[in-house]
Amino acid sequence: MADRKQGLFKDIKIVEFTNFGVGPRTGVYFAQYGAEVVKVESSTRPDGMRGLPPFKGPVGLNTSMDFTKNNPNKYGMNLNLKHPKGLELAKLLVGSWSNVVIENFTPGALERLGLGYEDLKSVKPDLIMLSTCMQGQTGPACKHPGFGYHLSSLTGFNAITGWPDRDPTGVFGAYTDLIAPLFSITALLAAIDHRRLTGKGQYLDVSQYEAGINFLAPSILDYAVNQRLLKPMANFSDFACPHGVYPCLGDDRWVAIAVITDEEWRSFSEVIGNPEWTREARFATLSSRIKNRDEVDRLVGKWTSNYHPEVVMTLMQENGVPASIVASSKDIWEDPQLKHEERFSEVSHPETGICFAEHTSVKLSKVAPSKLRHAPLLGEHTELVCRNMLGMSDEEFVDLLADGVFE
Helix, strand or coil: CCCCECCCCCCCEEEEECCCCHHHHHHHHHHCCCCEEEEEECCCCCCHHHHCCCECCCCCCCCEHHHHHHCCCCEEEECCCCCHHHHHHHHHHHHHHCCEEEECCCCCHHHHHCCCHHHHHCCCCCCEEEEEECCCCCCCCCCCCCCHHHHHHHCCHHHHCCCCCCCCCCCCCCCHHHHHHHHHHHHHHHHHHHHHHHCCCEEEEEEHHHHHHHHHHHHHHHHHHHCCCCCCCCCCCCCCCCEEEEECCCCCCEEEEECCCHHHHHHHHHHCCCCHHHHCHHHCCHHHHHHCHHHHHHHHHHHHCCCCHHHHHHHHHHCCCCEEECCCHHHHHHCHHHHHCCCEEEEEECCCEEEEEECCCCCCCCECCCCCCCCCCCCCCHHHHHHHHCCCCHHHHHHHHHCCCCC
């Protein structure tokens, strides 16, 4: 890693008007590869993620570990955008310093403040601005506010997740908050390259709704062609059996196993000792096992319950059968592969002491990510941004401070 260059995006300067998950998770990829990212908040409207657990130490606006995870390597600036001088300063930051703006508020919010694309383009003609909201900037549903939890339902994930005889379970967390940033990052990279070639900026409208449904394209096409609706089917599969999560030794320990091919079935049978039931006609083919999958799951679970999940996983994998432990947070933290990838790094935090930040999952062969810094305290770098990036004098800064511009 030491022989790789750093600062891939050292010429990219981003202003973030972002909140919660999608916007911050977009900017952080650039921040970790050398871009300077200024996150604009205010004491009256801080990023809502600052108020979400888990916290390290006392509950406060600077101790949320979720906020820490989404915002390392950024600069934090307090700016009252409802103050005329605050609005003026925001435009100065965009016009004289930045070349990219990212925002993820409800459509119309920045326009009402005077910070819409046309407003900012007037002070930065080659600006690249990305807006990413629930359902895009136009259309009958564009003004609907919400979060990734709502979008997980709207995009259809919740309708297919769960058990056939129960209410929808839904996927864990704000699932689309993890999908949409990947589309935003790709769009920004293309726009940056386009500006490098043509000198022209552009406005990018990323609908989190449309980004999310890409992950359900096969089921949507199935309905379009066959009018067949995908419905909750628990851990069952139409293409594998056994296919499920099975109990193991230990407190709430489980293992996932998927058997698709005949060769995998033979290997699976050998691993579990070739019991007589594996040779019965009702389990001889994939189609027959699927017809009898409840009984298959019962028999597999009877065997796995005698072993720890790590043992089952290792035995299966060594014999060519796809299997994995159902990892807990402890398992992930201690995972040797993630340690090898240096996924988590210690950072020193002014209020929490040593905490941990997360590297992006993207590794580049010729460019190393920047060393991780803690996520900014609320307004931590306001003075630095004003003086070092905008060239403001001491007198100007003190006057604006006294006038409430940095509240």
